[in-house]
Amino acid sequence: MALNYHQLHIFYTVAEKGSFSAAAQALHMTQPAVTMQIQSLEDYFGTKLLVRSTKRIELSEAGRALMPYAERGIDLMRETESAMARFTHMLEGRLQLGASLTIGEYVLPRLLGPFGQQYPHINIVLKVMNTAEILEQILHHQLSFGLVEAAVQHPDMVMEPVMQDELKLIVPAEHPLTQQGEVYLREVLDYPFVLREKGSGTRQVMEEELTRLQVDLDLVKTVMDLGSTGAVKSAVEAGFGITMLSPSSVKHEVALGLLKVIDIKDAAFRRNFYSIHLKSTLLPISAVTFLDFLRAQKLPL
Structure with a gap:
């Protein structure tokens, strides 16, 4: 028997995961199939890699030695897929992803057309929802991956920056600040603000x-906290702030x-958009290709 990446x-x-059942669920395999592959790997090395107890699976000394090599192998496979994705033009399949509000409503729609022209056989199913919902659906294997506006810290997730914003x-067309090409932050703080709700990625970057x-932050004269970008835009158009x-x-x-x-001379409110997916799941080549496509794009600033 030869050592193979699948077993690693x-x-x-x-x-x-600490258990065969949790690993089987994450890998979309049956538990007996997972057990058989581990036994084959142990037979190959001639030693026990996992210590089975009633509560949790633990690594043996040999398993601890193998672990960093297995992790490097997974990373190398991801890098290989990413490197080869740009040469693959006949991809097929259904790609299901989630995107937080700004990305899903305003960024992706104008990019899906060019991507579809380049890869016409990939059918993208996009769900627009908040970051917490995306995280939950990825954890329950209902989404392959997600695109979010703020960093997500979770032990089971891989998070990578894909775009910058x-x-x-943003002011009404007839606002006094439009008389200047650029403004200083101190001038901006003289006016009332209409903002996204606390906890949103947009609000977080600003604060x-x-x-x-x-x-x-008390110097920011917030007159409205609103739950969507569309509502904020409407309020600003109406002159509320x-x-x-x-x-x-x-x-x-x-x-x-x-x-x-309007540009603010002495402040830069930059942020990354991130992709997130399960550590235990390798993204399909169509997803890797889509993310590489996004990395090559530049948003209008």
Whole structure:
């Protein structure tokens, strides 16, 4: 028998999950099939890799020695798929992903067309939901991966930056600040703000940058906290205040002359968009190809 990557992947997943049943669920395999592959791997090395107890699977000394090599093998396979994805043009299949609100409503729609022209046989099913819902659906194997606006810390997840974005000041078309090409942050804080709700990725980026600049958040005169980007835009159009949003989300309103995008000279509200997926699951080549396509794109700032 020859050593193969599939068995190393199964071994790594069992060690990570701490049980054969949890690993089987994560790998979409039956528990007996997982057990058989581990036994084959132990037969190959001639030693026990896992210590089976009533409560949890633990690594033997040999298993602990194998673990970093298994992890490196998984990383190398991911890198290999990523490197080869750009040469693959006849991909087929159904790619199901989740995206948080700004990405799903304003960024991806204009990119799906060009991707579809390049890879016409990949059928993308996009669910737009908040980050917590995306995380939950990935953990329950209802989504292959997700795209989110803020970093997610979870022991079972791989998180990688795929795109960069920058929030800009958004004001009504006739606002006094439009008389200047650029403004200073101190000028901006003189005006009332309409913002996304606390806990949203957009609000988090704004508050983190203000904190970094040692600006007291109480100086931000927030007159409305709203639960969607669309609601924020409508309130700003109506003259209730100014806001911070991604330029991608206001392209239509700017083109119609309803809103203006203004640069702030002494502050930069930059953020990454991240992909997240389970550590124990290798992404299909279609997903790797889609993420590489996104990395090659530039958002309008």
